[in-house]
Amino acid sequence: MLIALLLTAAGQSILVGIVQYYGFASLRWLQPITASIIPALAWMAFLEASLRARLQIRDWVHFSVPAIVALCVFLLPAIIDVVLCSLFVGYGAAILVMLHRQGGDFAHMPLTAGHIPALVWRFIAFALIASAISDMLIIVAKIDGNDQIVGLILSITSSLALLTIGFLSLSPDIAIDVDADVQSGEQNQPSDHVRTTPSTPEHRTIMAQLEDLQIREQLYLDPDLTLAHISRRMGVPLKQISTAINATTGENVSRFINKYRIEHACRELDKGETVTTTMLTSGFNTKSNFNREFLRITGKTPSQWQQEAQHP
Structure with a gap:
């Protein structure tokens, strides 16, 4: 769905360009129809990444x-602009609300990515809302008869759209790692609660089971580890796991798992391993994520830690 979203956004930019600048005015009626696909695809891609491995009917x-x-194009053309703006704002706001509720926990994204997937999806949501704002500005410009401003707005928004597409295409941290054995449905949805809730005996039981699993099987060393995979190994719905971690530690799943990874990395650096080797053997697959999490947890960079270990 994410690939489909990128291709559709690119196609829409091309369509706007050939209609606006190359005289293909006969295709103008198609623009709002193809544009309406973008927010729907964004929502579907978000669902696929954050809630379930397989989209439901x-x-x-x-x-x-x-x-x-x-x-609307053929029967009620006067309301097209309002409908499109509502769609972009509505879907963008829906993504922001779900991000807030989930607290950055994505069921099918590698946990090594940390907060980056949430940041990228927040960027997508704001891009949808910004697109609606640009449409509103175009409507106002047309009413005032400022056709030159319309062209300027289209040029700016098209450029921003292409930059957004390029940014998303090059972002490795929003790649979805779907576990084929994960069952879709309500029981495998991440937590709807981002704020910390009081810890209960059930939460502590889940945490003890989770910590035992990490120590015994060292799942955290798998760079492709996802919340959905942990859920399947424990036999506990991932919503309960996410809630238990949040209630007990005040953190999301990614930060909880990365603590184990950084502890392992510290031990490896103390043994004299190189930073790159340590990164790869500790469950990280990109140096940026490794450095960011190492600094967050230890307050030092891997190189600083290594130097202090070598020269106590």
Whole structure:
């Protein structure tokens, strides 16, 4: 879905360009229909990354949006702009709300990415809302008869759209690692609660089981480890795992697992291993993530830690 989103956004930029600058005005009616696909695809891609490995039948109802917009194009053209702005703002706001509720826990993204996936998806959500704002500005410019401003707005938004597409295409931290054995459905959804809740005996039981699993099997050394994989290994719904970690430690799943990884990395550096080797054997696959988490947890860079270990 993420690839489909990127391709659709690129295609929309091309369509806007050839209609606005190359005289293909006969295709103008198609613009709002194809544009309406983008927010729906963004939502579907977000669901695929954060909630479930396999999209459910009810999710596909979002693809009825272009059909509704097409009806408006031919039957109620006067409300097209309002409908499109509402779609972009609505889906963008929905992603932001879900990000807040989940607290940065993505079911099917490698935990090594830390807060980056949430940051990228927040960027996507704001891009959707910004697109709606640009459409509103174009409407106002047309009403005032400022056609030159319309062209300027389109040029700026098209450039920003292409930059966004390039940024997302090059971001390795939003790649989805779907575990084929994970069952979709309500029981495998991440926590809806971002704020810390009081710890209960059930939470402490789950945490003891989780910590035992980490120590016994060292799952944290797998760079592709996901919350969904932990859920399957424990036989506990991932929503309960996420909530237990949040209630007990005040952190999300990614930060909890990365603590184990950094502790392992410290031991490896103390043994004299190189920073790169330590990174790879501690469950990280990118140096930026490793350095960021190491500094967050220890207050030092890996090189500083290594120097202090060699010269106490």
